[in-house]
Amino acid sequence: MNVNFREYKMGSRFFALALGGSMTITLLLPSFDIASVSATDIAMDKQLWAGHETGFSLDDPLLLGWHKPVKALIKTDPKTGQAMEPTSVYVYEKGAPFPGGILHPDNLGVVSKKLSLEVGRIAEASNKDGAVFLVSSNDQKQYFIENATATRGWTPEDTLKAAGDENVSHAGAGKTYFVREGCWWCHTLLPEQTQDWQVFGAPPMLGDFNGESPTAFGSDRKAPDLLHVGSRNASREWMMLHFFNPRLVQPHSIMPRFDYMWGPVDAKGVKIDYAKWRAEYNEYTEGKRVTPPEVPMYASNSEIRSLIDFVLTMK
Amino acid sequence: MLKYLLAKNEDIPAGSSAIYFGFSAIIWFVLGTGLGAFNASKLAFPDFVTGLEFVSFGHMRQVHVHAVIFGWISMAFAMAMMYITPALGNTKLWSEKLGIWNAFLWNVGLSLGLTVLWMGMTSGREYSDFPWFIDLYIAGFMALPLGINVWMTIINRRTQGIYTTNWFFAAATFMLIIVFIVGNLPEFFHLTGLTEAYLTWWFAHNVLGLWITPVAAAIAYYTIPKVTGNPLYSHRIGHLHFWSVVVFYSTPAAHHLMSAPLPEWLKSFASVEGVLILVPAIAFVSNILLTMQGKWNMFVENLEVRFTVTGCLMAIPLNMQGGFQQTRAINWYIHGTGWIVAHAHLALLGFSTFLEAAAVYLGLQTIMKRKLYSLTLGNVHFWMLLIGFTTYWVSMTIAGLIQGAGKIYEVPYIDVVIAEHPYMIARWIGGSMVFVGNCLWLYNMWMTARLGTLIPAGRMPHELAYER
Incomplete structure (x- = not known):
C-alpha cells in the first residue's frame, strides 16, 4: 500500500482545528447559555401535558398517542371528595413516561429544582404506579412541580374519576x-x-x-x-x-x-x-x-x- | 447489479457501483420530483385527492424532501465519488464490492426510512425527520461505507498530490458522518427545549453547508476541466474555497432561528458568519467561470458543460440570497415565507441538481462507454428543468414577498392565502415540468445503456457525434 499522505499531515491538522473550533463556538459555548436557562411556569405546564416525547419514541413508535398524560380540571379533592378551587392537574397513568423536568430536575433551573424536590417531592414519583402532578408556586411567585400523589395522596384513578371525561384534555396525544x-x-x-x-x-x-x-x-x-x-x-x-x-x-x-x-x-x-x-x-x-x-x-x-x-x- | 453483491471483488467490472448509484439516483429523482409536484397540486387545489391519511400533504411533504436529498442528490454524489475519486487518483476504486453493497444498503435504508416517514413515524424535527434508528442506519450503513471507499481510494492513489475535487470528497464524507451523529443527539439522548430546537437547525444548516454545497462544487471542479480540456483556473482559489467552507459555512446555524429566544450573541455571530459564506461562493463561481476561458462555445454546444455552468450561474443569486437574507435587516421580512422555499429550491433544484445532472450524464456515458442515446431528449430535459425550476422559483419568490408584506402589516391570514393562489398554481406547473423532464431523462439513460453508440477506448463521450 502506497500511503502517500505525509504532505497532507498539516492539512489534516488544520482541518481538525477548523472544524473543532467551529463546533466549539457553535455548540459548546451556546450550551453553557442554554443549560443555564430556568424553566418558566409555561414550560412546566407544557411539558407536563405533553409528556416525555412527542415525536418517535419506543413508548409510542407509531405516533398513535400511546402512554401520554392527560391534563384535567378538578373541582373536588380526589382523595376526600370535598369541594375545592378548580385546579389543573396532570395525570400520568401507569407506564406513561415522565417528562424531562421530572427525570432531570436540572432542566427546571436552580430554584425550581430545589422547590420541586423539597416541597414538591417529585423524586418520589414512580412511573410504575403513575402519578398526579401540579404546577404550584410559593408566596414569592416561584413556580415548581408538585407530585400530588406524594404530597396529597391523589392517585391517577381517583383524580380521573373526580374530573369526569368532560374536564379531561388529551392535549398530549393531540400534540x-x-x-x-x-x-x-x-x-x-x-x-x-x-x-x-x-x-x-x-x-x-x-x-x-x-x-x-x-x-x-x-x-x-x-x-x-x-x-x-x-x-x-x-x-x-x-x-x-x-x-x-x-x-x-x-x-x-x-x-x-x-x-x-x-x-x-x-x-x-x-x-x-x-x-x-x-x-x-x-x-x-x-x-x-x-x-x-x-x-x-x-x-x-x-x-x-x-x-x-x-x-x-x-x- | 444484485448478482455482484456476492461476487468476488476482482470479478466486478470497474464502475459497476457508479452505474448502480447513478441509475438509483435518477429513479429517486423521478420519484422525489413526482411527489413534489403532487404536493404542490394540493397547495393549489386542496381537495384534489382528499380524505385519505396517506396521501395527505402532512404525510407526504417530508417524503419529497428526503427522497430528493438522500435519494437523488446524495446518491448522485456517491455516483460521482465512485468514478471521479479513482479517476483523479489514477487508480481503481478501493472496493467495487463495498460500493455495490453501499448502493444496495442505501436503497434499502432509504426505502425503509421514507416508508416510516410516510406512515407518520417522525421525530418531528425538520430535515432530521427520520426516527433515530434510521439516522443511525444512515450514518453507519450509508455514509460510513461511502467515506471508507473514498478515503481508501485517495490513500491508495497513484498520483503525487490530491486534486481539489478529492479534498472536498474526503472532507465532506467525514463531515456528513459528524453532522449526522452530532445533529441527531437530541434523538439519541432525548435533549429537549432550546437545545433540541437549536440542534435541529444546526443539523439542517450543516447537512446543506458541509455536504450538499461542497460536494456539488467539487463535482464542477472535475466536470469543467475534464470536458473543456482547460486546466482549473486556480488551485489557490480552490484552497480558499475549501478552507472558507470549513470555517465559515459550518458556523451560522443559529441564523435559521433569528426570531427564537436563542442567546443574542449567538444570533449576531451566526449572522456575520452567514455573510461570510460569500467568500467560498465567490471563490467557487469565479474559479469555474474563469476555467471556461476560450471554451464558452461549449456552454452552448455541450450538454454537460451547459448543465454545470448553468448551475454555477445559479450559485450567484443563491449565495447573494443566502448571505444577506439571514441578516436581521432582511430576515424579519422574509422569514418563514415562500421566499425561503424558493431559496431552498434554488440551492437544491437549481445550483446543486444542475451540477449533479452533468456528473451523472458524463459519468454514465464514460463508464458504460456508450454515447448518450438522444441529444434531443437531453436538450428537452435541460430546458424542462430550467424553465420548470425558474417558474417555480419566480412564483415562490413573489408569493414569499406577498406573505412577508402580509406578515409585517398583520393582514388577516386568509387574504394572504387568497393572494398566493395563482402562484401556487404556477408552482405546481413548474414542479410538474421538472417531473416530466426527469421521466424523459430516465428513458434517455435507459436507452443509452441499451442502444447508445459504443465509445472507443481512450475517447471522451463528447468527442463523438450524436446520432439522434
Whole structure:
C-alpha cells in the first residue's frame, strides 16, 4: 500500500482545528447559555401535558398517542371528595413516561429544582404506579412541580374519576397527532419577535421550552401561527367543522380535510358514511343543496378529540 | 447489479457501483420530483385527492424532501465519488464490492426510512425527520461505507498530490458522518427545549453547508476541466474555497432561528458568519467561470458543460440570497415565507441538481462507454428543468414577498392565502415540468445503456457525434 499522505499531515491538522473550533463556538459555548436557562411556569405546564416525547419514541413508535398524560380540571379533592378551587392537574397513568423536568430536575433551573424536590417531592414519583402532578408556586411567585400523589395522596384513578371525561384534555396525544399529521409544515408555533404580536400573540420567552421535545417551531408558514390559538378561538364546534372540512367555515382555506381522524364511528357509535358525506358536500358546492351535510359529532376516544383538545390548550 | 453483491471483488467490472448509484439516483429523482409536484397540486387545489391519511400533504411533504436529498442528490454524489475519486487518483476504486453493497444498503435504508416517514413515524424535527434508528442506519450503513471507499481510494492513489475535487470528497464524507451523529443527539439522548430546537437547525444548516454545497462544487471542479480540456483556473482559489467552507459555512446555524429566544450573541455571530459564506461562493463561481476561458462555445454546444455552468450561474443569486437574507435587516421580512422555499429550491433544484445532472450524464456515458442515446431528449430535459425550476422559483419568490408584506402589516391570514393562489398554481406547473423532464431523462439513460453508440477506448463521450 502506497500511503502517500505525509504532505497532507498539516492539512489534516488544520482541518481538525477548523472544524473543532467551529463546533466549539457553535455548540459548546451556546450550551453553557442554554443549560443555564430556568424553566418558566409555561414550560412546566407544557411539558407536563405533553409528556416525555412527542415525536418517535419506543413508548409510542407509531405516533398513535400511546402512554401520554392527560391534563384535567378538578373541582373536588380526589382523595376526600370535598369541594375545592378548580385546579389543573396532570395525570400520568401507569407506564406513561415522565417528562424531562421530572427525570432531570436540572432542566427546571436552580430554584425550581430545589422547590420541586423539597416541597414538591417529585423524586418520589414512580412511573410504575403513575402519578398526579401540579404546577404550584410559593408566596414569592416561584413556580415548581408538585407530585400530588406524594404530597396529597391523589392517585391517577381517583383524580380521573373526580374530573369526569368532560374536564379531561388529551392535549398530549393531540400534540402527537399534530406532529404525525404534519400540521407544523404550515402552522408555525413561533410568533416572531419582530412582528406578529397583534394577531398571533406574544413571542415565546427564553425558558418556555425547557423539557419540550420536539419544539416543532416550523419554518414554512403557510397558515396562521398556532402558539396562542386557544386564546383567539376557543370554540370546539368551530374546530370540529374546520377539521372535518376547512371549507365549511373558511371557503378560501387550503388546509387538507382531516375527516379521517374521526375514525369509523361517531359519538353515538353509528358508522360514519364518508362517501355519502362527500357526495352530499359536492352537491352543496355545485349549488344543488342549500346547506352542507351535518358534520358528525366525534366519539370521545377519537383522535380528533385529542387534536382539538391540543389546539384549545394552546393559550 | 444484485448478482455482484456476492461476487468476488476482482470479478466486478470497474464502475459497476457508479452505474448502480447513478441509475438509483435518477429513479429517486423521478420519484422525489413526482411527489413534489403532487404536493404542490394540493397547495393549489386542496381537495384534489382528499380524505385519505396517506396521501395527505402532512404525510407526504417530508417524503419529497428526503427522497430528493438522500435519494437523488446524495446518491448522485456517491455516483460521482465512485468514478471521479479513482479517476483523479489514477487508480481503481478501493472496493467495487463495498460500493455495490453501499448502493444496495442505501436503497434499502432509504426505502425503509421514507416508508416510516410516510406512515407518520417522525421525530418531528425538520430535515432530521427520520426516527433515530434510521439516522443511525444512515450514518453507519450509508455514509460510513461511502467515506471508507473514498478515503481508501485517495490513500491508495497513484498520483503525487490530491486534486481539489478529492479534498472536498474526503472532507465532506467525514463531515456528513459528524453532522449526522452530532445533529441527531437530541434523538439519541432525548435533549429537549432550546437545545433540541437549536440542534435541529444546526443539523439542517450543516447537512446543506458541509455536504450538499461542497460536494456539488467539487463535482464542477472535475466536470469543467475534464470536458473543456482547460486546466482549473486556480488551485489557490480552490484552497480558499475549501478552507472558507470549513470555517465559515459550518458556523451560522443559529441564523435559521433569528426570531427564537436563542442567546443574542449567538444570533449576531451566526449572522456575520452567514455573510461570510460569500467568500467560498465567490471563490467557487469565479474559479469555474474563469476555467471556461476560450471554451464558452461549449456552454452552448455541450450538454454537460451547459448543465454545470448553468448551475454555477445559479450559485450567484443563491449565495447573494443566502448571505444577506439571514441578516436581521432582511430576515424579519422574509422569514418563514415562500421566499425561503424558493431559496431552498434554488440551492437544491437549481445550483446543486444542475451540477449533479452533468456528473451523472458524463459519468454514465464514460463508464458504460456508450454515447448518450438522444441529444434531443437531453436538450428537452435541460430546458424542462430550467424553465420548470425558474417558474417555480419566480412564483415562490413573489408569493414569499406577498406573505412577508402580509406578515409585517398583520393582514388577516386568509387574504394572504387568497393572494398566493395563482402562484401556487404556477408552482405546481413548474414542479410538474421538472417531473416530466426527469421521466424523459430516465428513458434517455435507459436507452443509452441499451442502444447508445459504443465509445472507443481512450475517447471522451463528447468527442463523438450524436446520432439522434
